[in-house]
Amino acid sequence: MLQHPQEQRQAKNSVALLRLSLAHCEVAVGERFAPEALQSLLHRPGRETRLLYPDVPAAPAPPAPATPAGAPLRLVVIDATWRKSLRMLLEHPALAALPRLPLEAPAPTRYRTIRAARRADQVSTLEATVQALAMLEGPSFDAAPLLDAFGCFVAGVAARQGLV
Template sequence: MNGLPTPRRATCARCLRPQATCLCALARPTAHRTEVLVLQHPQEQRQAKNSVALLRLSLAHCEVVVGERFAPEALQALLQRPGRHTRLLYPDVPAAPASLAPAMPVGTPLRLVVLDATWRKSLRMLIEHPALAALPRLALGAPAPTRYRAIRAARRADQVSTLEATVQALAMLEGPAFDAAPLLDAFGCFVAGVAARHQPAAA
């Protein structure tokens, strides 16, 4: 031990990732009307395979808040925005049944809340925060095949990345006006890059 501090890796100020794995060149600005709030579990923030950084760079109206437990007043302020209806992107599950979602006129301004965590941790976040569990939900239909399995295992057959789930939800809410293709293509490049970095070196 020489007592010298370990040099810190240079970090991109925009995507907050190491310069060697900067995502900024992959970002695809994508027009959308729905506000997106991502509540990100702290363990996901440290995951090199996490897709939320690319999502935040590409969506103009995307807010990412890192935390596992939130004070009720702070959470309520995050969930509600004047003039917008809030929907939680989460399926109806027996451990935390969904409340009935009131009908909304077409074109109603929305705020979509997304939990970025493993299935077990996201369910715990939902159960421990009554304000989250009480939100009307948006559940995805049969998800498209995920590209995420190339770099990250899933416990459930219908699990997709947070980016893919959010993109599918925005397509459901906004219809043909939302063009998901460029962002999904960028995500494919991201997955391919991560997979290449994790391949064992040739002998």
């Protein structure tokens, strides 16, 4: 995860739940990363890397090389508002050069209760990551426990904010 510093301080920060729930979840907080540091985060031996991000006109996605079935993948996720995530993508050529893993049709979000979105296909970082992991890992990935925990998280934040 590359997390924008402002997201880290949000009460509705879904990355905190991902970090607690996924064994191999690493979070680097920052808006601008030194090129060498970013390279070491993005590229480690033995894994192909994919960026969970849609193809956007301002930063077209490079073609993804074929990956053998069962080959280990590193999934990179930007945790920021759409505007800030695009800025992070444009300011880091190494990030923009990564092959993308777009979500085909994101499932409806549970996040609307606590955070507004401009479009129906905008989901939380946690929900997008869960969908991506389900795409990558197939039927062996059980998303239910993480999504149930997220539902409780959203309900708790909504209650604290007086939204329910």
